[in-house]
Amino acid sequence: MTRTLLLGGTIAALLATATTQAAPPVYTDIELQARSNLIVNDNGWNVPPGTAFNSNSANLNDAGQVTFTAGVVPIDGNLSRSGAGLWIGGHGQGQFVAIHESGSPDGSMIIADRPGINATGQVAYYTSDDGGPYTLRRYDPATGQSSPVSVLPLTPTSFANPNIAADGAIGFKGKMGIGYGIAFGGAGAGTLYAADTNVDGASPYAYIYSPASNDARRIAVKVSTSDYSHNEIRLFNGFNDSRLLVADKVTDPDSLFAGFDNGLALNNHGAVAVVVKLAAGNVRALYRFTPGAGGVEAVEIARVESTGTIRDLESFAPAINDAGLVVFRAKDANGQAIYAGDGTSLVRVAGKGDVVTTDRGEAQLGQHDSSPIFSGAPAVNNHGDIAFVAGVHPNGDNQVEWGSGVFVAYAERPVVDDTVFKDGFDG
Numbered sequence: 001m002t003r004t005l006l007l008g009g010t011i012a013a014l015l016a017t018a019t020t021q022a023a024p025p026v027y028t029d030i031e032l033q034a035r036s037n038l039i040v041n042d043n044g045w046n047v048p049p050g051t052a053f054n055s056n057s058a059n060l061n062d063a064g065q066v067t068f069t070a071g072v073v074p075i076d077g078n079l080s081r082s083g084a085g086l087w088i089g090g091h092g093q094g095q096f097v098a099i100h101e102s103g104s105p106d107g108s109m110i111i112a113d114r115p116g117i118n119a120t121g122q123v124a125y126y127t128s129d130d131g132g133p134y135t136l137r138r139y140d141p142a143t144g145q146s147s148p149v150s151v152l153p154l155t156p157t158s159f160a161n162p163n164i165a166a167d168g169a170i171g172f173k174g175k176m177g178i179g180y181g182i183a184f185g186g187a188g189a190g191t192l193y194a195a196d197t198n199v200d201g202a203s204p205y206a207y208i209y210s211p212a213s214n215d216a217r218r219i220a221v222k223v224s225t226s227d228y229s230h231n232e233i234r235l236f237n238g239f240n241d242s243r244l245l246v247a248d249k250v251t252d253p254d255s256l257f258a259g260f261d262n263g264l265a266l267n268n269h270g271a272v273a274v275v276v277k278l279a280a281g282n283v284r285a286l287y288r289f290t291p292g293a294g295g296v297e298a299v300e301i302a303r304v305e306s307t308g309t310i311r312d313l314e315s316f317a318p319a320i321n322d323a324g325l326v327v328f329r330a331k332d333a334n335g336q337a338i339y340a341g342d343g344t345s346l347v348r349v350a351g352k353g354d355v356v357t358t359d360r361g362e363a364q365l366g367q368h369d370s371s372p373i374f375s376g377a378p379a380v381n382n383h384g385d386i387a388f389v390a391g392v393h394p395n396g397d398n399q400v401e402w403g404s405g406v407f408v409a410y411a412e413r414p415v416v417d418d419t420v421f422k423d424g425f426d427g
Contacts (some may be wrong), residue, residue, distance in 0.1 A: 003300035024347040025384040025411030037403030045359040050074040057114035057376030058387040084110040098146035116163035124164035151185030171213025212266035220266040263317030273320040299343040316377040327380040362395040384411030
């Protein structure tokens with residue numbers, strides 16, 4: 001059953017502005033992009049032997065280009081010489097396009113945030129020299145180079161949640177002194193959108209959580225106001241220029257929501273997807289909030305039910321595309337899985353025990369024990385294709401280690417009848 005409501009508006013406005021969604025896509029083709037494994041087991045695939053990645057998230061753009069980072073990448077086949085790497089590819093091919101060697105001026109570590117990738121294949125990520133000062137970086141496929149990005153006059157000492165817009169500007173969260181702020185940089189002067197009270201004593205925000213940004217240089221983020229018990233989801237257009245999308249019940253007694261997870265997703269239309277805790281029964285649910293002229297449309301994508309489809313929502317940020325399709329990690333009756341939903345129905349994309357094709361033959365998604373099957377957060381593009389990272393083992397034998405794979409689940413495309421012109425008249 002679809003649950004849709006309008007926050008701060010009227011029923012008439014809801015009927016006039018409610019979003020119409022197509023059914024979620026069908027997923028029948030899951031393709032391996034790369035695989036890492038312990039060198040004592042095998043060499044992996046599409047990565048140098050000895051490559052290690054875990055707790056990472058993959059990303060992809062509308063062209064099907066896939067990117068992820070790895071914490072250990074052997075250099076020139078030398079297992080005693082390694083660095084952290086940025087991988088880019090797609091459709092079963094790819095390579096590390098940048099490797100930052102330990103002790104080098106470029107930094108030796110890439111933290112396992114999901115790198116941002118835009119429509120032209122530019123990628124935003126960051127490095128650090130053994131936990132020292134961080135460097136925000138942008139890889140440009142036109143030059144084949146990864147270069148530091150200036151965010152001056154801002155001078156953050158660390159970065160998180162980088163996402164790159166179509167024009168190359170990068171949205172991020174930065175540590176600024178003893179506090180945090182959200183900003184855009186890398187295409188013109190760095191611009192601060194908001195900071196917490198440890199940065200600016202006049203700020204209304206006690207804390208700023210993990211943001212998401214889009215091509216319009218908007219930033220969505222959960223913020224705590226007077227204290228950590230008062231929380232809001234806000235959409236920022238610029239410095240101290242924001243719109244309240246939803247507040248918790250402590251802040252707004254009329255709110256239906258007792259709280260929000262720290263991570264969220266934002267699309268180019270300003271719609272935000274976030275896991276909430278409903279005030280009625282403290283039930284966890286996933287909602288999409290879309291701002292409009294008549295208020296904010298709130299659509300329930302999924303909720304946790306003890307005997308329902310979704311038994312748990314995992315604490316990783318969802319993903320959302322411009323059609324409003326929301327992708328997320330969950331648990332169902334069979335275990336861990338990735339789902340896609342539009343507010344009308346849910347589709348199970350991949351999960352524990354599913355059979356996939358790998359370089360070593362038929363495999364199953366899974367682990368040899370109770371360890372998490374999936375790594376990090378999933379990603380979705382505007383075709384509905386979904387990138388994810390998961391553990392694999394031979395089909396029927398979970399005691400043999402085949403490591404972790406980066407996969408893309410492709411949404412089935414509509415069949416086009418070549419005998420009919422676009423205007424609908426027969427040829």
